[in-house]
Amino acid sequence: MKRYDALYRLYDEFDAKTLRAYQDFVDLFPPVDSRVALEHWQSASEELDQRKDEIRAAFDAGETYATIAAHATRDQSFTALDLYSKYGRGVNALVLDVDETLRSAGGTDNEIPRETLHLLTDFHENGMPIVVCTGQTLENVKGFAIQGLGNEIVHSGNLSIVYEAGTGVFTPGHGAETKRLLYEELDDEIRTIFDTVRSQVLSAAPDELRRCTHLQGNEFNVTMKPNFETGSSRAVEIIDDALVYLLDLLGRTVVEGGEKDDAKSGNRNGSDWARAYYADSDPEIRGVLEEQGETPENDISSVPEDVQETFDRIDVAYYEGDAAEIGSRELNKVVGVKGALDVLGIDDPFTLVMGDSKSDLRVMQWVDETDSGIAAAPEHSSRDVLDHVVRTDELVYDQGKAGDVLRTVYAMNRLANLG
Template sequence: MERYDTLYALYEAFDVDTLRAYQDFVDLFPPVDSRVALEYWEEASDELAERTDRVADAYGETYAALAAHATREQAFTALDLYSKHDRPVNVLVLDVDETLRSAGGTDNEIPRETLHLLTVFHENDVPIVVCTGQTLENVKGFLIQGLGNELVHSGDVSVVYEAGTGVFTPGHGPDTKRLLYEELDDDVRDVFDYVRGRVLPDAPEDVRRGCHLQGNEFNVTLKPNYETGSEDAVAVIDHATVYLTELLADAIPAASTDDVRAYFGARDPEIAAVLDARDARPPADHDVDSAAEAVLDRVQLAYYEGDAAEVTANELDKVAGVTAALDVLGVADPFALVMGDSKSDLRVMEWAEDNDAGIAAAPDHASERVREHAESTDGLVYDRGAAGDVLRTVYALNRLADGS
């Protein structure tokens, strides 16, 4: 209990809120061409140093750094995590959309605080794996803009893109770009080639006009031409999901449309509800052809209400991408912070739990199963757009581990 007592005393004895405000100002103050502003920043920096030194004199450098970066609640949560797991986080595995940034909470931009905290972890030799369903070019663009070209190309940052079809880790020679989809056999790749080639030309008019094909290297993803989550987006993605079942049936020689719909309807309640709503679900007693099922077992139809309808390969999920990224980065014994909001992120969280390889965190608006997983494991559920709160908690965890 000694560490808990020390934290109680620290947060009672010092005005840590003001200390943290000075730290945030010094860290996040935007660069300006103003001598007056620079002098103001220098004064704040001096005051921060004096306050930090006073805490360090009383409790040591570890607790001084912790107080300057974490709230009382975050510090105690960090100590709980350290008491439970007895090790620091040595890699970050981070989803982007609705995790690091949120259309509803951060104007779809990664907050400056979050970007700064990522640089702090980088400076403390914690590799970063960005794990997303987006295309590589999109991810590279906003990472370089937010974190800088030098950090992204440092050799300690990896991008798992298109939910696991490829891994991009600059600075690793022949392993810089690993196209995991090239390892699939022809039976699966032929399905994707067919679906990709027909998905828009053969689409019903409302899907063709209301959707666009995301520029993926391998996955086939239909996105709405309407605001995500709007009534129009929900309607067109629902229709697109039903349409993709028809394309998959055409792409798999042994499959009928009823086979495909029965298969995915039995495995995903959301897809089942979409099929039911459009009177497209086959009878409950429909038997899926065994040859068709063998191929369908390797293909995933994913539905994201009002956001996307997607065909992916079961062998290429975020877990496959993350493990490949960890291999390239040389993280042999990972203990990751896994942050995400969707079903694809849940698989990584479950992999981390099953292998004692990390902890999970989710925004409070994440899908129900993801949120429940985060709550039931370590309770790391944060407000929309507030990913920085979890990063601060894990920063505190690592400082406690370093100071032990």
């Protein structure tokens, strides 16, 4: 209870809100060539130090409590202490999705807020490994990482990128381990299916899909993206159509190319089996098929066992108004994160996982099942993600406010350092 008493005293006796305002001003002050502005920054910096000195003098662990008060609100600090009391350790790696997690088209103009970038830089400077875990291509995420975090952090040897939702891991500065192509470990059957689908996905598509979609430049996954603004009504329509088309193409490829027992039954069976299988496994996919009037003629019991076994190894993902995608279930963000942590040399991880989608949920469930971390999600996440986060530690944050959770973990780690 001593820690709780200390936090009550910290926020009752000191003006932590004003202290944080000074800290934020000093940290986020933009580079300007103005003597007046620089004098203002210097004055704020001196006031910040003076206020911190008052806290330093009032507590045995004064430096820790001054730092906590300058970075975290009362609620964030008490949440941090609750988390430390529950788990008995601090976070030793950050696992972060990007789109709609760190940045949001609706809340941050699709840019990572300066506050969030500064907090990530602060974590890095304190030795925290960062794993960027995304469905984007490597080139896309490298570009944003260098632009946002800086070339020095990206190439520090303490940052890893899990790209295409786990098909590869890129960790600059680690020699032969810098780039791991995890999809090369798949067997010939699965790789052949993906090669076939990729070669036909646009050339065999209906005219409207060819005009209105494009392929994301993946190394392995096959991802159809709309040629319209993400989330717009037109994008939703096109991606719904693309999902149905991908299911049919995948089903035909598995049955014909894989020489399954029922290949002689023809194209229609393969398509129907794919629709039946994935509608049974994913309510969102079933919902799209129902709305499109494309529900399967048969249920999953009609799908031959050998075809089901192949479908068991292939994931079909639907992101409303954003993408329809096929990937390998043997390659996902969990596999990628494990690979990244291995390269980074983290043998006993306790991570903060931040994400919003079903692919992120798998990582959250893995850290929960293995006592390897905690999970946080924005309020607009998928229902299953929110259910998991609320059930575990309730780390749900407002759109564009990833910094709130990072501040909580910052305080948690400071408290953990007290032992």
